Amino acid sequence: MTQNYGTVPSTLGLRSSLHTPSFSPLLPANVSAVGNNNVLPMTAPAIRIPFTGPLPPPIIVPPSARTVSGAIDALLSFLTAPPSPYLRGVDVGRNAQTVLLTGAGISVASGLSDYRGENGTYVTNKTYRPIYFHEFAKRHESRKRYWARSFVGWPGLVKAKPNLTHWAIKDIGTKGYLSSVVTQNVDSFHSFAHPELSTLELHGYLRSVVCLTCRDQVPRDEFQKSLERLNPTWAEFLARMVETGALDTDHPEEQRRKGLKLNPDGDVDLAEAPYSTFRYPSCPRCLEKPPRLKDGTLARVEVENDGAWLPTSTAGILKPAVTMFGENIDPDVKTAAEEAIDDAGRLLVLGSSLATYSAWRLVERAHKRGMPIGIINIGGVRNEPVLFGTQLEKPDAELGLRCSLNTELILPEVVRQLSALAHM
Incomplete structure (x- = not known):
């Protein structure tokens, strides 16, 4: 390998x-310009880096997902639930499995930086631009x-x-709960940890x-x-x-x-x-x-x-x-990502604030299809009221999950409990 x-x-x-x-x-x-190294200054870019400032606080759904044990229970309910009655689209009822969308947050435990996390590049270096x-x-x-x-x-x-989250994803996929993975990450940890689980690298690889x-x-x-x-x-x-x-x-x-x-x-x-x-x-x-x-x-x-x-x-x-900033995603990759959403019954986002449009558009697509959406990400996420606002009055983990905790605290225990369910 x-x-x-x-x-x-x-x-x-x-x-x-x-x-x-x-x-x-x-x-x-x-x-940036450094005179000692004779590097010429760059012209001001016309492309705006999205959401470099703090996002609004997370909406926690269900409220019990504020704790690790509550988040574990909520994710178990989310993954094992039957197809949503609100699901719409050409593939309704075809696939009850969950498609994953992952971001830089899940690789922080491997020693890698993210952009918008507590110690992310946009937080620690206000002048940074790619x-x-x-x-x-x-x-x-x-x-x-x-x-x-x-x-x-x-x-x-x-x-x-790869860290505990990547290996837990492998185990959850092996148990049949996942249809595929779409990742924003370029670290190739997914394809190394679980080559048997289909992984689409949305932004390429290093x-x-x-x-x-x-x-x-x-x-x-x-x-x-x-x-x-x-x-x-x-x-x-x-x-x-x-x-x-x-x-x-x-x-x-x-x-x-x-x-x-x-x-x-x-x-x-x-x-x-x-x-x-x-x-x-x-x-x-x-x-x-x-x-x-x-x-x-x-x-x-x-x-x-x-x-x-x-x-x-x-x-x-x-x-x-x-895919560099200002470069278009390959059309075939874009189409494959859309198909991954359409072929699943629910969407689980791990470690992403969805700040980049290439990620948000997939979540928006899932939302318009009526797919239950779960998000586990430390800190705020783009457009949370759109995704979870209707669940504040009547939260149901089967129809939506939002918690702001480390995936390494949740996914390995979910794997253990899914294994226990299989032997009941």
């Missing part, structure tokens, strides 16, 4: 720089900085593993990089080796940081003690190797056989003697295989 990785650990000191949780708007880089697709695609300087930060963050990604021209993919660990070869000073620095454990903490004093110096915006302070000198490889396929461009001309892929991509090229740019 191939292990897949993604999402930057919250224990990594470069959280604002290297963070890539769910979407998530998705980029493990915050691109790199946008048009910036990455058009600017050599943006790509150099992105890949330098990603290079430093990759060892932490490789160390991160385990590979993809060529913007030919769409060929290269494994991220193979790409990392190329970055090491092309940037020996950075590679030596990274080896030192891994050895000292400087990347295993987010405490600035401990980081400095272990040799990791950060600029105020979170950039690595490495005097002997500024970001402007960082190099990255070209797409090997385009280099070997330059493709035709849309205008019919033959692409030009030029590299240095050791294989570093040159900006005189017209093709061969590799990007992470994720």
Whole structure:
């Protein structure tokens, strides 16, 4: 089995720089101007990052779900309930199973950051913004900085593993209660923990990089080796940081003690190797056989003697295989996500505030179909009154569930009780 990785650990000191949780708007880089590294300032983006401020307090349904035991009972009722009498649509009655929609919140226990949680990037770093697709695609300087930060963050990604929530999802799926999983996360924990349970990665994955021209993919660990070869000073620095454990903490004093110096915006302070000198490889396929461009001309892929991509090229740019902020979700993925909703009888959201429209539109679709919706997420969620307002007077866990607790406190016990039910 191939292990897949993604999402930057919250224990990594470069959280604002290297963070890539769910979407998530998705980029493990915050691109801002740093004079010492000769990185040009970005123009103000026209795209607005949604819901970076606090959301309204959660609506708890049923009221007993304020406690762990109450939430466990409510989730058991939700998962084992018969099809809702209010279900509408072409697939009414076809499937009583639950489809999961997961977000960055469920991977926090694996050491990964989320965006809007208590210690999320938008909370701890008010100036953070992800790199946008048009910036990455058009600017050599943006790509150099992105890949330098990603290079430093990759060892932490490789160390991160699925947690109790992912394994509980596997067990609940094995027992037949789940139809599929749609995840906003790019960490690939779902496909590693439960390969037998269908998982759709809504925003892509970090385990590979993809060529913007030919769409060929290269494994991220193979790409990392190329970055090491092309940037020996950075590679030596990274080896030192891994050895000292400087990347295993987010405490600035401990980081400095272990040799990791950060600029105020979170950039690595490495005097002997500024970001402007960082190099990255070209797409090997385009280099070997330059493709035709849309205008019919033959692409030009030029590299240095050791294989570093040159900006005189017209093709061969590799990007992470994720949906960047400002980039459209693949139409086939969008359709598959809608079908996953339509093929289920109820929807359970885990660890997502639904701030991104790509996630909210799926919940909205489920709501319009009359599907019971359950949400387990710490803190507020987008448009909760729309989803749960009618249940305040007469709460029924079979028709809706909302609690603001850690999924690791709830799902493993639900698995245990489902096992007990199976043996009754």
